[in-house]
Amino acid sequence: xxxxxxxxxxxxxxxxxxxxxxxxxxxxxxAYLASKVIAPLSYMLFFVVLGxxxxxxESASFYIIGNSVQMAAMSGxxxxxxxxxxxxxxxxxxxLFATPANRLALFVGxxxxxxxxxxxxxxxxxxxxxxLLGLDVSKTDPLVLSVVILITTFSTSGxxxxxxxxxxxxxxxxxxxxxxxxxxxxxxxxxxxxxxxxEWMQTISWSLPLTRGIASARKIISGSAFIEIAPLMGxxxxxxxxxxxxxxxxxxxxxxxxxxxxxxxxx
Amino acid sequence: xxxIRPFYLTKYLRVIASTFEMTFRQTVKDAFILFAVLFQPLIxxxxxxxxxxxxxxQYIIFVVIGSGMTGLWSSLLFISGNxxxxxxxxxxxxxxxxxxxxxxxxxxxxxxxxxxxxxxxMVVSYILVSFIxxxxxxxAQPWLFLISLIITVVSFVCFGxxxxxxxxxxxxxxxxxxxxxxxxxxxxxxxxPIALLPGWTTPLSYLLxxxxxxxxxxxxxxxxxxIANISFAWxxxxxxxILYLFLSKRLxxxxxxxxxxxxxxxxH
Amino acid sequence: xxxxxVDNLRRIxxxxxxIFRRKVKEIVAVDDISFYVKPGELFGIxxxxxxxxxxxxxxxxxxxxxxxxxxxxxxxxxxxxxxxVRPRIGFILGGERGLYWRLSGVxxxxxxxxxxxxxxxxxxxxxxxxxxxxxLEDRGKEKVEGYSRGMKQRLHIARALLHDPDILFLDxxxxxxxxxxxxxxxxxxxxxxAEKKTxxxxxxxxxxxxxxxxxxxxxxxxxxVALDTPEALKEVVKDLHIxxxxxxxxxxxxxxxxxxxxxxxxxxxxxxxxRQVLLIQTARGSEAVPDIxxxxxxxxxxxxxxxxxxxxxxxxxxxGNKGE
Numbered sequence: 001x002x003x004x005x006x007x008x009x010x011x012x013x014x015x016x017x018x019x020x021x022x023x024x025x026x027x028x029x030x031a032y033l034a035s036k037v038i039a040p041l042s043y044m045l046f047f048v049v050l051g052x053x054x055x056x057x058e059s060a061s062f063y064i065i066g067n068s069v070q071m072a073a074m075s076g077x078x079x080x081x082x083x084x085x086x087x088x089x090x091x092x093x094x095x096l097f098a099t100p101a102n103r104l105a106l107f108v109g110x111x112x113x114x115x116x117x118x119x120x121x122x123x124x125x126x127x128x129x130x131x132l133l134g135l136d137v138s139k140t141d142p143l144v145l146s147v148v149i150l151i152t153t154f155s156t157s158g159x160x161x162x163x164x165x166x167x168x169x170x171x172x173x174x175x176x177x178x179x180x181x182x183x184x185x186x187x188x189x190x191x192x193x194x195x196x197x198x199e200w201m202q203t204i205s206w207s208l209p210l211t212r213g214i215a216s217a218r219k220i221i222s223g224s225a226f227i228e229i230a231p232l233m234g235x236x237x238x239x240x241x242x243x244x245x246x247x248x249x250x251x252x253x254x255x256x257x258x259x260x261x262x263x264x265x266x267x
Numbered sequence: 268x269x270x271i272r273p274f275y276l277t278k279y280l281r282v283i284a285s286t287f288e289m290t291f292r293q294t295v296k297d298a299f300i301l302f303a304v305l306f307q308p309l310i311x312x313x314x315x316x317x318x319x320x321x322x323x324x325q326y327i328i329f330v331v332i333g334s335g336m337t338g339l340w341s342s343l344l345f346i347s348g349n350x351x352x353x354x355x356x357x358x359x360x361x362x363x364x365x366x367x368x369x370x371x372x373x374x375x376x377x378x379x380x381x382x383x384x385x386x387x388x389m390v391v392s393y394i395l396v397s398f399i400x401x402x403x404x405x406x407a408q409p410w411l412f413l414i415s416l417i418i419t420v421v422s423f424v425c426f427g428x429x430x431x432x433x434x435x436x437x438x439x440x441x442x443x444x445x446x447x448x449x450x451x452x453x454x455x456x457x458x459x460p461i462a463l464l465p466g467w468t469t470p471l472s473y474l475l476x477x478x479x480x481x482x483x484x485x486x487x488x489x490x491x492x493x494i495a496n497i498s499f500a501w502x503x504x505x506x507x508x509i510l511y512l513f514l515s516k517r518l519x520x521x522x523x524x525x526x527x528x529x530x531x532x533x534x535h
Numbered sequence: 536x537x538x539x540x541v542d543n544l545r546r547i548x549x550x551x552x553x554i555f556r557r558k559v560k561e562i563v564a565v566d567d568i569s570f571y572v573k574p575g576e577l578f579g580i581x582x583x584x585x586x587x588x589x590x591x592x593x594x595x596x597x598x599x600x601x602x603x604x605x606x607x608x609x610x611x612x613x614x615x616x617x618x619x620v621r622p623r624i625g626f627i628l629g630g631e632r633g634l635y636w637r638l639s640g641v642x643x644x645x646x647x648x649x650x651x652x653x654x655x656x657x658x659x660x661x662x663x664x665x666x667x668x669x670x671l672e673d674r675g676k677e678k679v680e681g682y683s684r685g686m687k688q689r690l691h692i693a694r695a696l697l698h699d700p701d702i703l704f705l706d707x708x709x710x711x712x713x714x715x716x717x718x719x720x721x722x723x724x725x726x727x728x729a730e731k732k733t734x735x736x737x738x739x740x741x742x743x744x745x746x747x748x749x750x751x752x753x754x755x756x757x758x759x760v761a762l763d764t765p766e767a768l769k770e771v772v773k774d775l776h777i778x779x780x781x782x783x784x785x786x787x788x789x790x791x792x793x794x795x796x797x798x799x800x801x802x803x804x805x806x807x808x809x810r811q812v813l814l815i816q817t818a819r820g821s822e823a824v825p826d827i828x829x830x831x832x833x834x835x836x837x838x839x840x841x842x843x844x845x846x847x848x849x850x851x852x853x854x855g856n857k858g859e
Contacts, residue, residue, distance in 0.1 A: 031442035038446030046449045053459035054318040172298040179302060182310040192317050278652045285649035293637045358632030361598050362694070366650040367622040373650070527600040530548060530593075 040071055040121060041128055047191050048133060064135045065221055066190030068125030069152060069214045073184050075118035076111075076156030076209075077163060081177050083110040084164030084251075097255050107251050108244065110164070111157045118153035139223030148220055151233050152213025155240030159209045162247035168254050189214050209243065212236040279372045286376025294346070294384065303345055304385040308338030312392040315458055316400070325489040327402045332484050333458035335389025339423060340451050340477055342385035347378045347427035348444065351435040361532045364523060371428060371519055378427035382420050407490025411497055415483035422476045422504040425511035432518040436525070455481050476507045536610055538702050538733040539572040539595065544604035546590050564590040566757035567604070572735055574701075577728045579748030580737040583854055587757040588737035589628065592706040595735070596626040608702060622651065625695030629707030631687040636680040640671055640690050643679060644697060651698035658697070665693040669723055685716030692723055702733045709743060721747060745846040755854040765846055772844035772852055775800055776820040780813040780827060781837030792830055798823055801852050810837060816844070816852060 044067040051063035084107075129135035163180060167173040185191060187201065188210040194202055205211045213236055216229040294300045312334035319326045351374065354360040363370055397404040406412045434441040454461065454471050455478040461469060472478045483500040486492025526532045546565040565587040572578040580588050593599035595606055597617040605612060611619040634643050641662060648658040666672045669689035679687060688708060695703060708724065709717035717740075724747055727734060738744050744751050745765045752762040761768055785804075793815070794802050801816040817823045821841045828836065 031445075034443045034446030038443070039449065042446065042449035042453065046453050049453060049463050050315065050318060050459050053463055054320075054322065175298040175302050179306050179310075182307055186310065186314050186317070191314060196317050196320070281652075281655070282649050285646055289635065289638060289642060289646045292642070293635060296637075357635070358630075359635065361593075361628060362633055362647070363650070365596050365598050365621055365624075365626065366647070367618065367652060368650045524600075527598060530599055532598055 036121070037124070040074060040125060043067065044071075044125055044128060045132075047185070051191055060133060061129075061135055061221070062218065063191060064129035064133050065126075065218050066188070066214050068122055068129055069149070069210065069217050070185065070188060070190040071121035071125045072118040072149070072153040072156045072213070073181055073188070073210060074121055075114040076153060076160040077181050077184075078177055079114035079117060080111045080157050080160030081164040081167050081173055083114070084161065084167060097259060103252060103255070104248060107161065107248055111161050111244075114160065115150075115153050115157045118157060119149055122149045122153065135221075137221060140221045141226070144226045144229075145217065145220050147226075148213060148216045148229065148233060151237050151240070152210060152217070155209035155213070155236050155243070158240035158243035158247070162243045162250065165247040165250035165254060168251070184208070184210060187211070207239075209236065209239050212239075279368070282368050282372050283376040283379065286373050287380045290377045290380035291384065294380070300342065300346060300384070303342045304338050304388045305391060307341060308334045308388040309392055309395065311337050311458075312396070316396070325407075325491075327396060328404055328406070328488050329485060330458065331392050331396055331404065332389065332488055333481070334392055335386070336455070336457040336477065336481050336484070337452050338385045338388035339382065339419075339480075340455070340457075341448055342381050343378075343423055343427050344430065344444065344448055344451075346381045348430040348434050348441070350374055350377045350381075350427070350431045352431075352441070355435070355532065355534060358533060364526075364532055369519070370523070371515055374428050374431055374515075375424060378424040378431075379420070382423045382427070386416070386420070406488050408487045408492075411487035411492075411494070412484065415480070415487050415497065415501065418501050418504050419480040419484060422480060422508045422511075425508040425515070426476050428515040429511045429518070432515060432522055436518065436522050451475060451477060454478065456485075457481050476504055479503045479507075536574075537571040538574045538576070539570075539578075539606070539608055539735060541571065541591075541595070541606045542569050542604055544568050544591065544594060544606055545602045546587075546594060546599065547602045563757050565594070565601070568752075568754070568757070568759050569604075570752050570759065570762060572733060574733050575731045577724075577734045577736065577747055577749050579744040579751040580735065580754055581739065581741060581744045581751050581850065582737075582754035583739055586739075586754045586854075588739075588754060589706050590757075591754075592626065592628065592704050592735070592737060596624060596704050597621055622698065623700055624702045624704060625698065625700040626704035627688070627691040627695050627706060627708060629688075629710045631682075631684050631711075634679045634687060634690060634694075637678060639676050639678055640682070640686075640693075641666065641675040643690065644693060647694050648697045653698050661697065661699075662693075665696055668696070668726065669693045670719060683716070685712045685719065688712065688716075688720060689723065692720070696727075700732075703727065703735070705734060705736045707737055707739070709738065709740070717743075741845075741847045741850045753850060753853045760853045761849075768849045768853075769844065769846055770849075772816065772849045774818050775816045775844055775848070775852075776818070777842050777844055777848055778813075778815040778817060778821075778823060778827065779838070779840045779842070780815065780831070781839070782811050782813060782831060783809060783835040783837065785811050785813070785831075785834060789830065789834070793827065796826070796830070798826065803851050814848070814851065816848060 044064070047067050048060060048063040052060050055062075126135065126137075130137060163176060167176055170176060186197075187205045187208055189205060190210075194205050194211070197205065212232040216232045216236075219229050220226075312330055315330045315334060316327070319330060351360065351370075354363060363373055393404060396402050434444070452458070453464065454468060455475055456472065457477075461472050461478070464472075479500040483492070483497050483504070486497050486500075544565055545563070545567050548562040548564055549559050550562065568587075568591065570578075580591065582588050590599065594601050595608065595613055597613050597620050600614055605614070607613065608620045609623055611623070613620050635646070638646070644662045644665065645658065648662065649655075653661065663672065663675075666675045669692050671686060671689060671693070674682070674686065679690065682690065688710075692705070692708065695705075705724065709720045712720065721743065724734065724736065728747070736744075736747060748765065750762065750764055751768060752759050753768070754760065761771065790802070790804065790813075793799060793813070798817050798819050799815055800818065801814075803814040805812045805814065815823070815827065824839060824841070828839075
């Protein structure tokens with residue numbers, strides 16, 4: 001029992017590290033800098049300036065916080081889906097499905113490193129916010145903010161796992177990723193007061209990860225206590241778990257179907 | 268020599284037309300292009316419509332054009348920018364280079380297809396906004412707008428040649444590609460005036476042809492510009508286009524020479 | 536004037552290895568070769584993979600610059616006057632890449648016709664003619680991605696002929712094709728020869744060179760090791776006989792011992808399932824058999840035959856793949 005647990009933990013981390021290496025194997029320092037620093041910074045600047053153009057300079061922190069937390073989706077969606085879908089591109093999927101490895105460890109391990117990467121991304125966003133855009137964090141409890149970021153990144157990566165499993169069914173992973181990432185810019189409330197949206201869109205917003213995380217981060221930075229956001233964070237965590245389970249079920253279903261029809265490579 | 272020029276011109280125009288046609292046919296079903304020219308600008312348009320709702324005035328046509336410009340730039344950066352690289356991956360670059368047509372002519376045809384394709388996103392968001400959202404839309408100075416649009420296409424096509432040749436000349440530059448998309452959105456005043464940016468960025472905006480394109484299109488659509496400042500923007504765009512064409516001729520000479528010495532026209 | 540003239544051509548590649556410790560290694564792909572091809576001639580370059588055939592063709596079709604030496608097509612220098620060379624030649628560079636997969640075969644041809652400034656009126660009749668010539672007349676409207684490898688290679692040949700060039704370069708036109716596909720390609724080449732085109736063909740199949748070419752340059756490690764008609768090349772081995780010995784599981788020391796024997800000019804080993812066939816070239820003919828059997832003593836030996844040499848044997852001798 002203990003031995004098998006250890007084995008699964010090792011598998012989990014092996015998957016995690018490999019998926020990170022796989023993701024960045026074509027990367028050189030400039031490419032890394034462009035994708036992980038310049039691109040997120042310019043996304044954020046664009047939406048913050050657009051936001052202040054819309055609602056005035058005093059609302060800047062609304063957009064800064066929203067777009068910083070949105071960074072969790074960069075790793076959580078692009079990173080995670082690529083590490084799942086990448087196997088299909090590389091043609092390694094049949095080998096993976098032939099192993100006796102614990103599927104959950106295998107599946108979730110691929111997301112783990114991207115949770116770390118996502119947390120880093122959110123902190124980097126906030127760092128830009130503080131240094132370049134004058135975000136005021138004097139009333140913020142850093143520990144609580146960290147918890148918010150951790151949970152939000154976790155739930156977003158869970159969503160990424162579902163998308164990753166979905167991406168096994170399509171040829172165009174990047175198309176799905178891009179579309180979802182940009183739609184989240186609307187639905188997460190990073191750039192909008194969600195009450196502006198039609199009711200049906202608000203329903204979607206609150207069933208997605210990130211929405212509660214962004215709302216909580218805004219509250220914490222403006223000085224709220226943990227207790228005020230605890231229910232939001234609890235739900236955010238559950239949403240993450242739910243998406244992971246959905247993704248995992250889909251992943252197993254895909255494996256089952258694929259083995260049955262022998263369509264691993266052709267889809 | 269001068270007497271055979273028109274003869275070449277028709278030949279080259281024919282190449283541009285056939286490259287245009289075949290690029291269009293190849294890319295019309297491409298999911299990435301669908302995203303870059305359609306989905307991304309549409310999502311940005313929707314987002315901006317909600318964000319700028321309280322602005323009033325001409326903001327809707329401003330959003331339609333501005334988000335269309337983002338699509339134009341993204342497709343120029345990612346699709347036209349990779350134009351030569353893709354031929355190299357496919358193994359067709361060697362045949363293109365060895366054909367009697369200068370490769371710049373081919374690149375012009377490809378860029379023209381991409382730019383016109385991404386203008387489609389502006390049309391789609393125009394239709395979407397006016398029909399689905401039910402906003403009334405009108406272009407204040409249609410003739411000035413049309414001329415601005417044509418000059419925009421010309422200047423984007425020429426700018427695309429420079430981007431594609433820089434990317435093929437130096438793969439390190441191409442690695443910055445992901446980091447070049449949004450900075451241009453910011454610097455070129457697609458969806459907000461550059462007056463909101465720190466003063467030191469203004470010269471950078473002036474150096475970018477999309478800035479002048481956005482200026483002319485926004486002003487003629489909203490009717491906020493005078494003929495003088497719109498035609499000044501035209502002049503700058505045309506000036507840049509000539510500069511880019513001139514530069515591209517030299518760049519391509521260097522690139523092709525280097526590629527034939529280093530044996531990099533094909534992948535090994 | 537010769538159609539193609541090549542003088543002391545050399546091409547060195549300097550690939551950069553490694554990311555951190557950059558090492559530059561020199562590879563001499565073409566090492567001081569000279570030859571000429573007469574108008575209307577079908578000239579073959581025969582050699583193993585990596586001998587420098589493709590590099591030579593790429594230099595001649597103006598997409599690679601030689602390190603030294605020069606080459607002229609109908610008198611025009613391939614480096615300095617590349618733009619004069621290009622309309623005069625057509626080429627294919629083996630393999631299935633280099634086509635627009637999402638377009639149909641006919642669309643591919645139409646596009647390249649415009650790049651070669653073929654008048655639209657002419658290409659309207661020329662494209663169906665070429666599709667028929669390469670046997671693709673029924674598949675022209677289909678997307679290239681659905682073509683077999685052989686169909687793609689034949690489409691390449693049609694592409695090379697669009698502007699009706701005088702000179703054709705065919706680099707490994709039958710590479711990777713099944714026997715039927717390869718035969719179809721050879722049929723096309725023969726038809727082109729009948730049209731009095733100058734053709735430079737590279738191949739690593741000796742029978743292909745033998746069947747098609749008027750003269751053959753045998754190239755190995757970037758150097759021309761022989762250049763003559765197929766008949767004359769066979770002269771190299773005319774005094775020799777070929778002894779084929781079938782053995783089962785021959786150890787490498789025994790092969791080395793055979794190679795050390797003075798009466799064996801050349802030795803090649805072909806693996807056929809669990810057996811090996813030794814191809815021994817010797818001037819002694821059947822007299823050598825007892826000596827060979829003495830060395831093979833203790834091994835299971837199957838069929839033994841003695842035969843006259845073919846061009847393939849000449850090739851083996853010229854490129855010297857002893858014991859390969």
